[in-house]
Amino acid sequence: MMFRIYIPKNDLYSIVFSPNHQYLATASADKTARIWSFINGQEITCVKHEGYVYSVAFSPDSKYLATASADKTARIWEVQSGQEISRLTNNDIKTVIFSSDGKYLATTNNDGTVKVWLWKSDDLILEACNRLRRNLTPDEWQQYLKDESYCKTCLNIE
Known part of the structure; x- marks a missing residue:
């Protein structure tokens, strides 16, 4: 099987296969990452950033x-x-990789720093609730979340 994907010379920074071998993703200097079907070479989607995309x-x-x-x-x-x-914001993110269970995303920076992030909202909420000692009081809720109806944020604590 062979197909061609045209990306202008010197604009391609990274290319990777999906674990299920159905997709190919590219990162490029045109500020996009593109996902291609590995079966037929057709572009499935194009996602855009405000800067070069270095890694996928x-x-x-x-x-x-x-x-x-x-x-x-x-x-x-x-x-x-x-x-x-x-979306995770950090200085000069250069590379990304998922953990083998998909729970974490690791990033590297120009200065050699590696950061590991929880990226799913449910995992972030669970982690926060495991660290908190109490829920917001109704007064605190009103102060920060004015128009939202009060409810316990973490059901596992009082």
Whole structure:
């Protein structure tokens, strides 16, 4: 099997296969990451940043694509829809990679720093609730979340 994907010379920074071998993703200087069908070479989706896209990585289940950009963000995108799911902001993010269970995203910076992030909202809420000693009081809720109806944020604590 062979097909061609045209990307202007010197504009391609990274290319990676999805774990399920259905997709190929590219990162390039035109500020985009593109997801291609490995079956027929057709572009499935194109996601955009405000800076060069340096790195791409698929989640272990091939449902999500992570991108690292010169716009100082790492973003997680849903492969099929191209919808942005999560955004992480840091200085000079260069590379991204998912953990083997897909729970964490690791990023590297120009200065050699490696950061490991929880990226799913449910995991972030669970982690926060495990560290808190109490929920917001109704007065605190009103102060910070004015128009929202009061409810316990963490059901596992009082």
